[in-house]
Amino acid sequence: xxxxxxxxxxxGLHKGYGVGAARKEVISDLTFDVHxxxxxxxxxxxxAGKTTLLKCLTGLHPASAGAVRLDSKVVDGPPxxxxxxxxxxxxxLMPWLTVEKNVxxxxxxxxxxxxxxxxxxxxALREVGLSDVRTSYPWQLSGxxxxxxxxARALAYRxxxxxxxxxxxxxxxxxxxxxxxxxxxxxxxxxxxxxxxxHDIDEAVxxxxxxxxxxxxxxxxxxxxxxxxxxxxxxxxxxxxxxxVDLRARVFSRIKAxx
Amino acid sequence: xxxxxxxxxxELWLPVVAVLAWWLWSATAAEAFFPPLREILERFREMxxxxxxxxxxxxxxxxxxxxxxxxxxxxxAIGMVLARVRLLxxxxxxxxxxxxxxxxxxxxxxFILILGFGSSMKIxxxxxAAIFPTIIATMDGVRSADPVLLxxxxxxxxxxxxxxxxxxLPSAGPQxxxxxxxxxxxxxxxxxxxxxxxxxxxxxxxxxxxxxxFAVTDMWSGIVLLGLLGYLVxxxxxxxxSRVLHWYDGARKAxxx
Numbered sequence: 001x002x003x004x005x006x007x008x009x010x011x012g013l014h015k016g017y018g019v020g021a022a023r024k025e026v027i028s029d030l031t032f033d034v035h036x037x038x039x040x041x042x043x044x045x046x047x048a049g050k051t052t053l054l055k056c057l058t059g060l061h062p063a064s065a066g067a068v069r070l071d072s073k074v075v076d077g078p079p080x081x082x083x084x085x086x087x088x089x090x091x092x093l094m095p096w097l098t099v100e101k102n103v104x105x106x107x108x109x110x111x112x113x114x115x116x117x118x119x120x121x122x123x124a125l126r127e128v129g130l131s132d133v134r135t136s137y138p139w140q141l142s143g144x145x146x147x148x149x150x151x152a153r154a155l156a157y158r159x160x161x162x163x164x165x166x167x168x169x170x171x172x173x174x175x176x177x178x179x180x181x182x183x184x185x186x187x188x189x190x191x192x193x194x195x196x197x198x199h200d201i202d203e204a205v206x207x208x209x210x211x212x213x214x215x216x217x218x219x220x221x222x223x224x225x226x227x228x229x230x231x232x233x234x235x236x237x238x239x240x241x242x243x244x245v246d247l248r249a250r251v252f253s254r255i256k257a258x259x
Numbered sequence: 260x261x262x263x264x265x266x267x268x269x270e271l272w273l274p275v276v277a278v279l280a281w282w283l284w285s286a287t288a289a290e291a292f293f294p295p296l297r298e299i300l301e302r303f304r305e306m307x308x309x310x311x312x313x314x315x316x317x318x319x320x321x322x323x324x325x326x327x328x329x330x331x332x333x334x335x336a337i338g339m340v341l342a343r344v345r346l347l348x349x350x351x352x353x354x355x356x357x358x359x360x361x362x363x364x365x366x367x368x369x370f371i372l373i374l375g376f377g378s379s380m381k382i383x384x385x386x387x388a389a390i391f392p393t394i395i396a397t398m399d400g401v402r403s404a405d406p407v408l409l410x411x412x413x414x415x416x417x418x419x420x421x422x423x424x425x426x427x428l429p430s431a432g433p434q435x436x437x438x439x440x441x442x443x444x445x446x447x448x449x450x451x452x453x454x455x456x457x458x459x460x461x462x463x464x465x466x467x468x469x470x471x472x473f474a475v476t477d478m479w480s481g482i483v484l485l486g487l488l489g490y491l492v493x494x495x496x497x498x499x500x501s502r503v504l505h506w507y508d509g510a511r512k513a514x515x516x
Contacts (some may be wrong), residue, residue: 078413078414080416084411084415086410091405094429095506095507096429109417136380140509140513157415172287
């Protein structure tokens, strides 16, 4: 795996809604690259248009101008090599399907043998620590566990890029820390590229290889800050590292300056 | 356990008291139109268990089952198509609301003219009258599907078939069943009406015939049978509903706790 290979490239992206005087620009000339295997967090002041950016990244919404490219191919609809985890875990899982059926649903269209498919489901659920609740329904699980199901669904799909929108914003602090460490482990185990949108600066610095700071809307890239903290990271050790504290302050002051 | 018993007692006391009161009052009332309940039950046993069962009860129920079955399947299918295809929806929605507002029973005469007095008339009229609540409920249910789920379906490239069967239909399930329950009630009413207006066979026909020939006790036994059937059919429906929608009831209960 070459660290420098560009996996995802956002090139002069513009996005707006409406026409004429009512037109509202949300994203204005946004450019950055994400390398293969990289963990990139996107932060920005609230109302910056992070969610809109995410919809354009995943091909759910078309770009107004510019382009998103995945492995140099223009994204003009949700690509097969991408998976999505959203903040609203209660709404993004199918409550009528059990945990394993939720994970299996996107696999039905992939050209997989039954054995391969079941192996993927088993592996994904083991990775997130849910092997023993396969036949439960999502609503029988805690919020953190439901988000683990959504992560397992994404992993079983074997994407090259995993896109996450505020995935831990609705869970308690302890669960949040556990899920952050899970994502670092997932990146390690599966070697996938992860793009995570968050409003939490600590989280962004803790997880990332690089933090992309956005300006206030219509947003563009304010600064890209490399996070040169060693792996494996640790909730206590890493967060008390003076470099972590510096980076955190730097990201925070950038967001404050642009808000 | 005692809690369960209390609940059962709470549900049963009123029906028991009502039947008892009817029994005691009618035994001594000597009213021409209100024969003793004992005699009604006697006639009930003689007529329906099982003299007229195969000749009249079975055809009534069969017509209703087929009519309601057609209304359910076609209603869900049409509702799904209308929800998904905007052009069709805009073309048909006003007409549908007009037809829906016409009571099903009012359509019986025209169906008799066209289709005569046979089973096909009864099945057609039951299906026609019962289909609208299901169409409208399905359409609303499908259209109110959570956009987050639709995004997820697109992001994971679910096929059209998967989106319909694994996402849209289940998510509309609670509303579809609410529509089906209304359809079922309509089907039951129209079944009886179609027999009363255009038939010599069936529970409705026999009940009306009894009334017209002053066989008051027979008439009452028909009414009792229709009441019981209506209750049982609804019970069966609720059983199926709770089987299919157990996830919905469970999720709602979990959300409350």
